[in-house]
Amino acid sequence: MTTPPPGVPTPGAPHDDPAVSPPHNAPAATPPHDGSAAPERVEVVAVTGIGEVRPGDDVAALLAGAGLRDGDIVVVTSKIVSKAEGRVRHAPDRTQAIEEETERVVARRGDTVISQTRHGFVMAAAGVDASNTEPGTVLLLPEDADASARRIRAGLGGVRVGVIVSDTFGRPWRNGLTDVAIGVAGLRPLDDYRGTSDTYGNPLNATVTALADEIAGAAELVKGKLAGVPVAIVRGLSHLVTEDDGPGVRPLVRPADDDLFRFGSRDVVFARRTIREFSDRPVDPEAVRRAVAAGIAAPAPHHTTPWRFVLLESPQTRTKLLDAMREAWIADLRGDGFTEQSIAKRVKRGDVLRNAPYLVVPCLVMEGSHTYRDERRNTSEREMFIVATGAGVENFLVQLAVEGLGSAWVSSTMFCRPVVRELLDLPESWDPMGCVAVGHAAAPPRDRAPRDPGDFILTR
Known part of the structure; x- marks a missing residue:
């Protein structure tokens, strides 16, 4: 991992669980695994010097000095996307905003609410965030994070990159948070190994790797929650970058009919x-x-x-x-x-x-x-x-x-x-x-x- 000194622009240099993977006969959401070998080296580089983002700012323009190369994957924290797109709400607390952003309440205990948003994401507080924003305001998720990723990618014209908009999710059965992809453009979001065999010849019937989530989590290692670094570049995975914008994050959101754990305690x-x-x-x-x-x-x-x-x-x-x-x-x-x-x-x-x-x-x-x-x-x-x-x-x-x-x-x-x-x-x-x-x-x-x-x- 490489992190440049603070204030200096970067120079030019979920999870696969067979128990909950898509059914074997489900249509592949992405092209099948191409069989290429894993890269020998992957770099994750922090992009510093961006500063405070305001409504109306062009996120792509803020990355003009980041020294992007063909094949890079740019991971952008959703907070700055939300700020740039004006998804800031004045509110004394998050309660009303959470209710408005919630499609259904999956579980509730005390003040903690796990909600499904209209995007299909199941997450704490419907993604409404009161951190890293001015007192008295809250941040809502981007209206359409895939569209946000596509706009950022288009604004980085002249270089072939993938873009991920990331946010922090909790996980059932495990403590701790990790970043996942909520918007994707120019990147294969899943790697589907179903129909192939492992090194022992055993057939793989349920192995689908959440590439975009893995990359988002890796990028968070150099961004951090308190470092004030909202963007990272992941380098060395150019084989995952696509010519077109691709299917976005939708293949990562499990359809309700395939979700064995869809119903939370409040839903049952x-x-x-x-x-x-x-x-x-x-x-x-x-x-x-x-x-x-x-x-x-x-x-x-x-x-x-x-x-x-x-x-x-x-x-x-x-x-x-x-x-x-x-x-x-x-x-x-x-x-x-x-x-x-x-x-x-x-x-x-x-x-x-x-x-x-x-x-x-x-x-x-x-x-x-x-x-x-x-x-x-x-x-x-x-x-x-x-x-x-x-x-x-x-x-x-x-x-x-x-x-x-x-x-x-x-x-x-x-x-x-x-x-x-x-x-x-x-x-x-x-x-x-x-x-x-x-x-x-x-x-x-x-x-x-x-x-x-x-x-x-x-x-x-």
Whole structure:
């Protein structure tokens, strides 16, 4: 690492974890690894003498004396990009700015908030920073850091370089911060080794290296948090620099469907949504069984286990059950005097079950319940078990969502319990408590209507 004396312009001289890497059949976000040998020497050089950056400043112009060479990679701290682009806000604290920059809160503990920004980044305080800025102001992330990187690169015309806009992120499971790329131009952001073999001939099925993040982290070694050095040059990686601006940082942001850890502690309950349209994608039976394990972790009276889950994995069984239930509903509705038109409309509501690739029938069992001489107490006893069954089904539905599966809990079986017991050959003591349609959502669910918790609270 080389750092010039302070005030003197530089002279002319994330992480790959197979457990969370993109799926093997995902399209490569970058050109495949070219098989070239690792460079023998990489230099990281601090660029000093830039001074305080003000709104309207041209970041590229500030680098005019940096002595850039073809193949260099310029790493620019996002703070000076934000200042130059006027992403400075006057605020007594960060609270309001964090709320406005947050797409969703992933986790919260005390004053610490982990947020997903509209850029797709998951980071502390939605990237809102109160350091290295005048008192009473906060810095927001660049509106579009890829576009910022492209503008800086274009402003450095005459030299072939890559540009990274970096910011500091924390990391799950590890203490300490590191810089990562939030904007990229003229650089291959990922190195994809999938489909190749290691030196022992073992196939690599999940190895994707976050090149841009590694370079951003290396650059931070000479910039530092307190040194007042916002730019570094990484030299020796010219094979990663591209002729065009490239895909930007987007390939580094894991799609929600591929993110095994998408839901933070605050998200888990709200992840459950009623899904009524499912794709043809098959359901992993093991995922359903993991959801059952969550279901039976619910509280129950008298240390009992009042839950049973009937998994309808056979298409023939699902069809027979739904046909039999349909006939029972129609007979009941006709007996109640409904018109044929009204019956057809009501029966159609069961299509969510017929269109689902997987069905689950939760059942209540009263094993371990107490019997009293007072019928009122017996009624209360059953109600306790019904509440416990509902808690178990809710756990089940939430875990399905965590597994990436949509669901719809329909009360249909409760209107024809004898038919369900007979067709599924269930014990008489098993009480079917509806039917859960399970599958992969065909489209994102509609946003929930806003609800104020205060409307549901009574304080005494």
